[in-house]
Amino acid sequence: MLNYLWAGMIAAGIFWAAVHGNMAAVTNGVLDSVKEAVALCVTMLGIMSFWCGILKVGEEAGLIGELTKKMKPVIRFLFPGLPTEHPAASHIATNMIANILGLGWAATPAGLRAMEELKNLEEERRAAGSAQGTRAMPRGTASNEMCAFLIINISSLQLIPINMIAYRSQYGSVNPAAVVGPGIAATAVSTLVAVVYCKMMDGKRRV
Numbered sequence: 001m002l003n004y005l006w007a008g009m010i011a012a013g014i015f016w017a018a019v020h021g022n023m024a025a026v027t028n029g030v031l032d033s034v035k036e037a038v039a040l041c042v043t044m045l046g047i048m049s050f051w052c053g054i055l056k057v058g059e060e061a062g063l064i065g066e067l068t069k070k071m072k073p074v075i076r077f078l079f080p081g082l083p084t085e086h087p088a089a090s091h092i093a094t095n096m097i098a099n100i101l102g103l104g105w106a107a108t109p110a111g112l113r114a115m116e117e118l119k120n121l122e123e124e125r126r127a128a129g130s131a132q133g134t135r136a137m138p139r140g141t142a143s144n145e146m147c148a149f150l151i152i153n154i155s156s157l158q159l160i161p162i163n164m165i166a167y168r169s170q171y172g173s174v175n176p177a178a179v180v181g182p183g184i185a186a187t188a189v190s191t192l193v194a195v196v197y198c199k200m201m202d203g204k205r206r207v
Contacts (some may be wrong), residue, residue, distance in 0.1 A: 040170055047166045048105045055098060055106045068093040078152060078195065079145050080202070088117035092149060099156035104163065111153055118146050148198040155194035158187045 017026045058064045071093045075082065082089060091114035098107035122143045142150075161183040168176035 040167075043170050044163075044166055047162060051101075051103050051162060052106050055101070055103055064094060064097060067097050071096065078198070079148060082145055083121070086117065086121065088114050088121060088145070091117060095153060096156065099153065100159055102158050102160040102162035107153075107156075111149075114149060115146065118143060118149065121145070144202060148202070151194045151198055152191065155190040156187065157191040158183055 014023075014026060017023050055064070068090050072089070074096075075089050075093055076084075079089075079092070091110050095107045095110040095114055098104070098110060125143075126139065159180075161179055164179050164183065165176045168179065
């Protein structure tokens with residue numbers, strides 16, 4: 001749908017420029033935008049490499065592992081149905097830590113691995129449910145843990161909005177880090193709403 005929307009907007013802009021004789025401005029705008037896009041990608045690549053490297057150093061130093069252990073009570077609260085010491089827990093913790101630090105690029109692989117482990121867990125539940133004659137989650141339907149993880153991942157609290165700071169710096173902001181405070185407030189509210197919603201839905205499923 002978005003592809004059609006963007007294509008339609010581009011086509012409408014080109015048509016309007018052609019009607020009013022501004023095709024030269026369109027051409028210049030395309031060339032300037034391409035140049036700007038390349039410069040932005042190079043900037044973001046450097047920032048991504050730096051912070052992903054910092055995260056890797058933290059992993060090798062054992063810092064991420066220690067933070068993951070500290071987050072066990074949080075994981076247990078958010079995912080009460082997740083078995084203790086399940087592999088998904090460590091991936092979920094790593095994903096949440098990366099998101100909190102604003103490292104969305106580093107959070108994605110951990111999030112994918114967490115979803116894979118949650119899928120395996122649901123397959124195990126489905127097999128056990130069939131063997132015991134109990135009703136299991138239908139195949140192709142997301143489990144409670146999957147839904148909760150997705151919602152919390154989307155609403156994730158961020159202490160350092162790296163992406164936004166990088167964009168503001170690239171486009172000449174006088175104080176790129178000025179968004180840190182509002183960003184923390186906004187993501188704290190969104191995360192709180194997400195947790196409350198997940199708990200409410202989890203309670204309904206248990207009734």
